[in-house]
Amino acid sequence: MTINTTRKIIDYLNNEAVDSIIENQKKYSVTIEKLRTEPVIIFGAVDEGIRLLEILIQLNVKNIRIIDTDPKKYDKKLLNEHTIESFFNTEMKNAHVILAIHRTLKPYELSINNGALSVTTFLHLQNLYPEIFKPHFFHKNILMTLSNSASLLSDFSASLADDISREVLYAIPRSR
Known part of the structure; x- marks a missing residue:
């Protein structure tokens, strides 16, 4: 920039x-309905990624995958149901990617280059839909x-x- x-x-x-x-911004962002009905990938398997996963489950989002770039996290289960996958082996086409990480430029570019339907940040969703995605206290x-x-x-x-x-x-x- x-x-x-x-x-x-x-x-x-x-x-x-x-x-x-x-x-x-809502006009150009992924909608709640699309998150409910189309595949979603959470990029980032740490605290914010887990919090986002819990919210998406409450929204009845059915097709959720969670990915990370840290090999130590691969194959671990989150909330007893969702297995953390490798970013490098994940097909992103036809999925909406939500970045639940702090440094987003490189993951954003990688997600776009890998054919994601849309890429947004958890912070962006917290700003657009605070009643659903309750913002973290410093956001x-x-x-x-x-x-x-x-x-x-x-x-x-x-x-x-x-x-x-x-x-x-x-x-x-x-x-x-």
């Missing part, structure tokens, strides 16, 4: 109401926090001496 792209995001957050952003109202801070970030950015300094600043929101 470039400085210009990050500036566009900050401008967007400055100029749009959070509810409007959420409704707009609660994150979009509102970003929106409320956008003008401060923009002002601070303008006060920096050069693009290198701005790039360091803009790397902070991109890290998540």
Whole structure:
């Protein structure tokens, strides 16, 4: 993501109401109905992946697989039913991938390149559907926090001496 792209995001957050952003994002995101009726792959077999698995089971999602890149986790059972599979041996075509991990860029690219129907993050679902995917305490109202801070970030950015300094600043929101 470039400085210009990050500036566009900050401008967007400055100029749009959070509810409007959420409704707009829902138009381009996987729906709850698709999660219920089409195959779902959870990428990440740690705490957030397990929490996501529990939520999807409560939603009556029938076709759920969970994958990871850590060979130590392969073939272990989660919730006595779901076996952790290797990312590298998993067919992703015709499945929606939900990233339940913190660093998402590389897994996102790998999932897209492996033919996933859609790729989203657990955090994104928590922002779009907080009543279903209850946000973790440090993600609660994150979009509102970003929106409320956008003008401060923009002002601070303008006060920096050069693009290198701005790039360091803009790397902070991109890290998540």
